[in-house]
Amino acid sequence: MQFTSIGIPALDEHLGGGILKGSTLLVMGGPGSGTEFFAKQFASAGTEPVTYFTSTERDEDVLAVMREYGWRTDIKIVNIGRKYYEKVLARKLEVSRFRQEGITLSDIRKFRDQDAAKEENFLTFLAYEISKLNPPFRVVINSLDFYLENYESQEVLMAMRTIKAHTQHSESVTLNTMLKGVHDSKIQSSLEDLADVIIELDREKVGHEFKKYIVVQKVRNRPAMVGIIPAIYDRTGIKPG
Amino acid sequence: MPLKPGDRERCATGVEGLDTILYGGIPRTNTVLLTGSCGTGKTSLALEFLIHGAIRGENSLFISVTENSEKLLANIIPYRFFDRTLVRSGRLVFVDMPIMYERLGLTKPDLSMEEIDLLVSALASLAKELGSKRLVIDSITSVCYKLKTSEKIRDFILKLSKALSDLGCTSILVGEVPADSTSYSSFGVEEAIADGIVLMANMERRGDLLRTLQVIKMRGTMHSRAKYVLDLTPMGVLLVPLLKGGSTQ
Numbered sequence: 001m002q003f004t005s006i007g008i009p010a011l012d013e014h015l016g017g018g019i020l021k022g023s024t025l026l027v028m029g030g031p032g033s034g035t036e037f038f039a040k041q042f043a044s045a046g047t048e049p050v051t052y053f054t055s056t057e058r059d060e061d062v063l064a065v066m067r068e069y070g071w072r073t074d075i076k077i078v079n080i081g082r083k084y085y086e087k088v089l090a091r092k093l094e095v096s097r098f099r100q101e102g103i104t105l106s107d108i109r110k111f112r113d114q115d116a117a118k119e120e121n122f123l124t125f126l127a128y129e130i131s132k133l134n135p136p137f138r139v140v141i142n143s144l145d146f147y148l149e150n151y152e153s154q155e156v157l158m159a160m161r162t163i164k165a166h167t168q169h170s171e172s173v174t175l176n177t178m179l180k181g182v183h184d185s186k187i188q189s190s191l192e193d194l195a196d197v198i199i200e201l202d203r204e205k206v207g208h209e210f211k212k213y214i215v216v217q218k219v220r221n222r223p224a225m226v227g228i229i230p231a232i233y234d235r236t237g238i239k240p241g
Numbered sequence: 242m243p244l245k246p247g248d249r250e251r252c253a254t255g256v257e258g259l260d261t262i263l264y265g266g267i268p269r270t271n272t273v274l275l276t277g278s279c280g281t282g283k284t285s286l287a288l289e290f291l292i293h294g295a296i297r298g299e300n301s302l303f304i305s306v307t308e309n310s311e312k313l314l315a316n317i318i319p320y321r322f323f324d325r326t327l328v329r330s331g332r333l334v335f336v337d338m339p340i341m342y343e344r345l346g347l348t349k350p351d352l353s354m355e356e357i358d359l360l361v362s363a364l365a366s367l368a369k370e371l372g373s374k375r376l377v378i379d380s381i382t383s384v385c386y387k388l389k390t391s392e393k394i395r396d397f398i399l400k401l402s403k404a405l406s407d408l409g410c411t412s413i414l415v416g417e418v419p420a421d422s423t424s425y426s427s428f429g430v431e432e433a434i435a436d437g438i439v440l441m442a443n444m445e446r447r448g449d450l451l452r453t454l455q456v457i458k459m460r461g462t463m464h465s466r467a468k469y470v471l472d473l474t475p476m477g478v479l480l481v482p483l484l485k486g487g488s489t490q
Contacts, residue, residue: 095346099359102366103344111340 004138004173006197007038007045010240011214015225019197021136021171023220024164026195028180033201034212034238035177037065039142041237042175044071048138053126055080055146069237078129080122080146087120123151123159130163135170139163143177144191153187157194164194196220201231214240249461252375252411255293256286258469258480259439259454267437268461269411272402274381274432276416276425277441282452282473283415285318286441287377289477290413292323295333299374303335304364306383310335321475334371338384341367352387357397360384365404373410381414382427391430398434425457436460441471454480 003018006025012018019025025042029035036056043050044066052075054062059077066073098107126147130139141163147156160176167174178191180200192198198217203210212231219225232241251266260266267273277283291301305313314335317323327333342348345363347356368376378384381398388394398414405412414435416426425432425440432438437459444451452471456464472479 092346095344098344098363099346102370103341103363104370105334105336105367107344108336108340108367111343116343 002171004048005045007042008237008239011229014227014229014240015197015216015219016222019173021173022168023173023196024160024167024194025173025175025197025199026191027175027177027199027201028217029201030180033180033203034233035179035201036142037233038199038201038238039140039175039177040065040071041069043075043138043140044069044237046138046173048136048172049134050075050138050140051078051129051133052076052140052142053078053080053129054140054142055084055122056143057081069235071237080126083120083125084122084146087118121151123147123155127159127162130174131166133172136172137170138172139167139174141174141176143179145177145179145182148178148183148187153184153190157187157190160191160194192218202228214238251462253293253297254290255296256289256478256480259286259456259478262456262465262467262469262480263459264462264464267411267459270406270409271436271460272398272405272412272414273437273439273459274416274426274435275413275439275441276418276432278418278420278422278443281441281443282454282471282478283417283441284313284379285473286454286471286478287379287413287415288317289320291333291375291377292320292327294375295327296322296324298332300331300372301333301375302368302371302373302377303333304338304341304376304378305335306338306378306380308379310337318473319475320477322477331371334373336367338378347387350387351389352393354393354396357388357393358400361397361400361404364401365408368405368408368410373408376405376410376412377415378412379415380417381431382417385428385431391428394428394430395434398431402434402436451483453483 002021004021005012005018006015027035027038040062043052052062054077059079062077063073144156163174195218197219200215200217202213202215212233214229214231216226216229229240231238249268252269253260253266275283275287288303291303294301303310341363345359347360385394388397416431418424418427420443425438438457440455440457442453444453453468454471455468456466468483469480470483
């Protein structure tokens with residue numbers, strides 16, 4: 001069996017040596033549960049070149065965390081969030097200004113053809129970018145929530161199937177993050193079904209503090225590996241404790 | 242022609258025959274539907290109306306919906322009276338409607354009532370900014386395709402005419418109808434709301450394809466309802482009465 005690291009050595013051990021090459025991981029949790037942090041720790045590990053797709057953070061925020069924990073920073077960040085801002089949100093802002101204030105002749109004269117709204121499908125873009133990567137690769141998609149908010153569930157599922165198949169055949173690894181309990185249960189179940197490994201980050205209020213857990217929900221074909229592992233978050237990142 | 246008391250001030254089109262038919266021109270602030278099938282000379286006549294306005298010192302605005310205005314300007318009939326300095330000085334302004342759609346985020350094929358209001362107020366604010374006294378939209382039919390229902394078209398044209406009229410602007414809305422149409426407008430609504438209708442058509446006679454023009458309706462003035470033959474020449478549009486004699490019938 002060919003393993004690669006999940007990013008947390010003790011968790012690799014618990015999983016019997018790591019995650020199988022070709023796996024698609026799903027990391028879920030509520031807001032503040034640390035899924036994005038887990039994703040970065042995952043990005044810090046392994047020998048594969050890393051591509052980190054983010055729809056929520058700025059590049060420098062990702063790198064700052066990586067540096068703070070002493071993790072590798074030689075990762076390629078593809079910022080879907082910024083692209084979305086430039087192509088969609090900034091335009092919406094501009095449109096609302098024109099709608100409010102009207103258009104002057106100079107606004108019309110300043111218009112260039114490239115300003116025309118071309119509908120960019122970020123889901124297609126994501127799949128395309130991944131298809132171009134040289135295998136084996138390590139991909140982080142943080143987060144699926146962005147795509148689920150902007151596209152039909154079926155489209156997201158289809159794209160994820162494509163990405164999963166590509167990951168599998170190229171013996172690479174892909175990690176997706178997703179908020180738990182936000183999306184409708186049907187699409188959540190479908191995405192869970194598609195994942196080879198599901199990790200849920202959970203916490204419990206005990207007295208005046210949180211007890212944190214790494215819940216291994218699913219390891220495909222290795223049901224014995226599932227379990228609830230108490231976790232500590234310290235200066236080295238997340239680890240079983 | 243001296244104005245009779247109570248007669249409305251005229252906006253002379255500069256097209257000699259047409260001004261005669263209209264007893265001096267289009268009553269100011271009217272919105273006129275200039276309609277006809279393709280190749281009947283609608284755009285040329287509308288342009289001439291604006292150029293003559295610009296020459297007289299009235300700011301004129303051409304809103305091109307179907308054709309890129311630069312291309313339109315390149316293909317303009319070499320009218321003897323057309324001077325490009327009118328464009329350079331800003332007296333005659335060409336604007337592409339698709340750019341306004343983009344700017345206002347109205348690129349969807351179907352506009353809501355609220356978006357129609359937006360479009361009307363954007364057009365009015367542009368006309369106000371430019372101090373336009375004459376305006377042409379070529380064609381209103383293309384705009385109507387985005388409105389879909391006759392209620393919306395009615396709403397759009399009513400509001401637009403009102404807004405332009407309030408600005409003291411005399412407007413021509415160019416309408417396209419299929420050659421075999423019995424209606425004056427594609428959607429059947431535009432004609433009912435406009436202050437005036439000028440119909441342009443092709444007519445075959447003795448193997449010649451003649452262009453004809455007929456004023457069907459014009460609020461605020463008397464007018465001839467006869468059919469005229471129209472000739473597009475470098476001197477502008479020439480109108481002569483259609484001679485009934487000599488026809489094959």
